[in-house]
Amino acid sequence: MKTFTTVSALLAALVLSPALAVGGAAQPVAISYRTFHYTCDAGRKVDVSYVNYGKNGPRFAVLNYAGRTYGLAQAVSASGARYASLYGPDVSSGGLEWWEAKGEGTLSRFVGSDTRNTAALLTGCTLRR
Numbered sequence: 001m002k003t004f005t006t007v008s009a010l011l012a013a014l015v016l017s018p019a020l021a022v023g024g025a026a027q028p029v030a031i032s033y034r035t036f037h038y039t040c041d042a043g044r045k046v047d048v049s050y051v052n053y054g055k056n057g058p059r060f061a062v063l064n065y066a067g068r069t070y071g072l073a074q075a076v077s078a079s080g081a082r083y084a085s086l087y088g089p090d091v092s093s094g095g096l097e098w099w100e101a102k103g104e105g106t107l108s109r110f111v112g113s114d115t116r117n118t119a120a121l122l123t124g125c126t127l128r129r
Helices: 002-021
Strands: 031-039 045-053 059-065 068-075 081-085 096-101 104-111 114-127
Touching: 045 104, 059 081, 059 096, 068 096, 096 114
Parallel strands: none
Antiparallel strands: 031 045, 031 114, 045 059, 059 068, 068 081, 081 096, 096 104, 104 114
């Protein structure tokens, strides 16, 4: 239920943003999302909702991890789907990166302000059956 509420709030904010940008005249935008439940090494779990804003618009991931919710934006990747945020579990330890490729996900935190340097929080994340 928490995932649905969080994703619903994000979707509401995205729907309202075009209306505010064009003086209150809302433009129709197709927004969709799917939620996936992953089990990672050592039995730890993460739920990820992938949000698509329009046909060619931005993509987001909403993660529920360790009892908290994080919003990440799609980021550049050589392969797979990569999402990143400058905010993480501990503001002083850097943001988060979720990277899913070939059916396996990894959740990492950025080490300091260098987004090229990460430390894994969850590895071997696969869809729960």
